[in-house]
Amino acid sequence: MSLAKDMNLPKGLNKQKVLQIYEQMLMVRLIDERVWAMNRQGKVPIAASCQGHEAAQLGSLAASQYLGDCFFFTYYRDLALKFGTGLNEKDIMLSYLGRNGDPYSNGRQFPLQGADLSRNVIQLSNVVAAGMPQAVGYALASKIKREPTVSLSFFGDGASSQGECHEAMNFAGIHKLPIVFVCENNHYAISVPQNLQMTVSEVSERAPGYGLSAISIDGSDFFQVYESMLEAIALARRNVPVLVEMNVERIMPHTSDDDHSRYRDQSEITNMRDRDPLTKLEQWITSHKLTTESEIATITASCKQRVNLATEYAESAPEPEASSLYDNLFSK
Amino acid sequence: MVELSIIESIREALKEEMTRDTNVIILGEDVGQRGGVFLATQGLLEEFGSERVIDTPLAEASIMGIALGASFNGLRPVPEVEFADFLWPGLNQIIGEASKVSYGTNGALNAPMVIRIPYGGGIRGGLYHSQNVESYFFHTPGLKVCAPSTPYDAKGLLKSAIRDNNPVVFLEHKKTYRLVRGEVPLQEYLLPIGKADVKKQGSDITIVSYGLMLHYCIEAAHLSLKEDNINVEIVDLMSLRPLDTGTVIESVKKTGKLMIVHEDNLTGGVGAEISAVVANEAFEYLDGPIRRVCGPDVPTMPFAKSLEDAYLPNSKLIYEEIKKLHAY
Numbered sequence: 001m002s003l004a005k006d007m008n009l010p011k012g013l014n015k016q017k018v019l020q021i022y023e024q025m026l027m028v029r030l031i032d033e034r035v036w037a038m039n040r041q042g043k044v045p046i047a048a049s050c051q052g053h054e055a056a057q058l059g060s061l062a063a064s065q066y067l068g069d070c071f072f073f074t075y076y077r078d079l080a081l082k083f084g085t086g087l088n089e090k091d092i093m094l095s096y097l098g099r100n101g102d103p104y105s106n107g108r109q110f111p112l113q114g115a116d117l118s119r120n121v122i123q124l125s126n127v128v129a130a131g132m133p134q135a136v137g138y139a140l141a142s143k144i145k146r147e148p149t150v151s152l153s154f155f156g157d158g159a160s161s162q163g164e165c166h167e168a169m170n171f172a173g174i175h176k177l178p179i180v181f182v183c184e185n186n187h188y189a190i191s192v193p194q195n196l197q198m199t200v201s202e203v204s205e206r207a208p209g210y211g212l213s214a215i216s217i218d219g220s221d222f223f224q225v226y227e228s229m230l231e232a233i234a235l236a237r238r239n240v241p242v243l244v245e246m247n248v249e250r251i252m253p254h255t256s257d258d259d260h261s262r263y264r265d266q267s268e269i270t271n272m273r274d275r276d277p278l279t280k281l282e283q284w285i286t287s288h289k290l291t292t293e294s295e296i297a298t299i300t301a302s303c304k305q306r307v308n309l310a311t312e313y314a315e316s317a318p319e320p321e322a323s324s325l326y327d328n329l330f331s332k
Numbered sequence: 333m334v335e336l337s338i339i340e341s342i343r344e345a346l347k348e349e350m351t352r353d354t355n356v357i358i359l360g361e362d363v364g365q366r367g368g369v370f371l372a373t374q375g376l377l378e379e380f381g382s383e384r385v386i387d388t389p390l391a392e393a394s395i396m397g398i399a400l401g402a403s404f405n406g407l408r409p410v411p412e413v414e415f416a417d418f419l420w421p422g423l424n425q426i427i428g429e430a431s432k433v434s435y436g437t438n439g440a441l442n443a444p445m446v447i448r449i450p451y452g453g454g455i456r457g458g459l460y461h462s463q464n465v466e467s468y469f470f471h472t473p474g475l476k477v478c479a480p481s482t483p484y485d486a487k488g489l490l491k492s493a494i495r496d497n498n499p500v501v502f503l504e505h506k507k508t509y510r511l512v513r514g515e516v517p518l519q520e521y522l523l524p525i526g527k528a529d530v531k532k533q534g535s536d537i538t539i540v541s542y543g544l545m546l547h548y549c550i551e552a553a554h555l556s557l558k559e560d561n562i563n564v565e566i567v568d569l570m571s572l573r574p575l576d577t578g579t580v581i582e583s584v585k586k587t588g589k590l591m592i593v594h595e596d597n598l599t600g601g602v603g604a605e606i607s608a609v610v611a612n613e614a615f616e617y618l619d620g621p622i623r624r625v626c627g628p629d630v631p632t633m634p635f636a637k638s639l640e641d642a643y644l645p646n647s648k649l650i651y652e653e654i655k656k657l658h659a660y
Binding site: 073109125136139163328332 | 437440
């Protein structure tokens with residue numbers, strides 16, 4: 001598969017929806033760039049960029065929204081997915097700044113970490129793969145309760161080395177659970193390249209050993225992601241667990257505390273811009289004349305304005321009350 | 333009333349709660365067909381089916397992680413590890429994840445799960461079937477920790493734990509499973525988590541303990557009353573977290589002397605915390621040094637009989653310590 005060549009869009013998509021997703025992707029990029037800049041200004045303590053992963057996340061989300069009844073166990077590079085679920089940019093900025101009203105944890109955790117149950121997202125921790133058995137447990141409960149919900153478990157290539165990844169996939173296969181494992185493979189676990197993480201050339205090669213259906217795709221191609229996830233979620237809903245490996249680029253360093261020039265060649269850093277999902281979707285939109293360049297400029301200006309307003313809003317928001325330190329240690 | 337062993341009382345509690353609430357499930361290695369290595373879950377697979385009593389792969393990290401995820405989706409899982417010593421691969425999901433669910437989501441999410449753990453020694457289990465693991469959980473905010481010592485307490489606490497909306501670490505001393513028997517009411521009852529119980533009234537010395545050691549303390553107390561007319565009060569913590577410091581302090585105010593007895597290692601154990609709390613909050617009532625009779629600081633009790641005996645506090649040793657503290 002490649003970018004949808006003509007206007008025979010996959011089911012569930014139309015011109016308007018594609019434009020809407022393009023605008024979402026643009027917003028995510030602008031937020032991502034903004035929080036990185038604010039980190040350099042000393043305002044945002046930490047940022048994990050999702051640049052390069054946007055199509056993998058928004059394509060998965062669009063497919064799940066079309067089919068309905070999905071629950072997301074995300075990881076820390078999933079800004080696009082979290083934004084796409086309907087979280088607005090003001091709340092996102094509150095979270096990056098650790099301000100009162102942060103919807104994920106009210107300032108207890110790193111940005112966008114905790115839970116946003118109104119939008120079906122849980123991401124409890126930074127420990128890679130820890131969310132995977134939890135996603136499996138969620139799927140187990142759905143199956144026991146005869147509910148249609150499919151769990152989507154997002155993780156990186158780094159997490160695929162963890163024992164909990166193995167255990168989660170093994171259990172999902174044994175019990176034929178409604179779950180899609182989504183590996184956003186950017187080929188680096190911080191600085192450690194894929195060849196020092198695994199002997200297989202694709203994470204999906206491991207799937208048969210777990211009894212999972214699997215596919216490896218180009219995760220920078222929104223349409224390919226969308227179509228693959230439509231199929232994967234439908235399979236999972238019939239209790240066929242699936243692993244979808246999305247090959248992507250990590251355009252930015254691991255986090256704002258990392259410098260990838262220490263371990264990546266300059267040519268590699270430059271060349272991966274060719275696989276920027278935002279550029280690719282924009283090219284598709286313009287080449288298919290969904291919009292003009294001047295309209296894109298208008299959309300971009302409007303998105304920048306939204307990000308500016310969100311930034312101002314969050315910067316003037318209060319921090320959580322110090323007296324809330326002991327709140328919610330236990331549930332009633 | 334009916335007389336039950338601790339293992340029977342635990343089985344009864346599981347059975348009653350699974351009957352009452354279809355969201356309660358059990359998962360772990362050997363819990364189904366075999367009925368658990370200690371037979372705590374015997375008969376439950378037949379009664380409740382393989383969807384609710386799940387024989388898992390031998391993989392503690394995912395047993396805990398899957399239970400946690402299921403708890404996010406409306407179930408009340410009761411995962412079991414066979415021996416506390418095998419728990420370590422699952423610790424990330426308990427200490428790293430479950431304990432922070434409510435706090436880390438600012439109360440949006442909760443994790444109603446009960447982690448059943450056979451622990452403790454005196455059964456020639458050596459370094460990997462005898463471990464006391466309570467301090468790790470005792471140290472962790474966001475967890476509740478129970479460590480009952482009688483069938484009545486075990487049943488009432490386990491039923492409360494299963495109904496609690498927070499992760500509860502439920503420690504069952506494996507030597508007491510069949511050794512300790514006691515009366516249990518036929519009608520339903522619950523016991524509050526975080527409430528200690530005065531198992532013997534006394535006026536001269538307060539002994540605080542839990543689990544197997546509680547029974548050795550009672551033996552020693554009866555001996556000291558008979559032989560030396562020393563009247564020891566015994567506080568059974570029953571829950572380690574939340575710790576019922578109120579009951580301990582009240583007792584110390586009455587007796588003026590405090591001894592803490594546990595099988596777990598001395599350093600950084602439950603006794604250290606109780607010592608600090610009492611020294612801080614009841615200093616002026618103390619009429620002697622706070623004594624700790626605990627497992628020594630070696631990994632756990634070794635396999636050889638002589639070494640296991642050398643590790644474990646016993647009623648004779650506790651009796652001698654009672655006399656020394658009384659004489660102070």
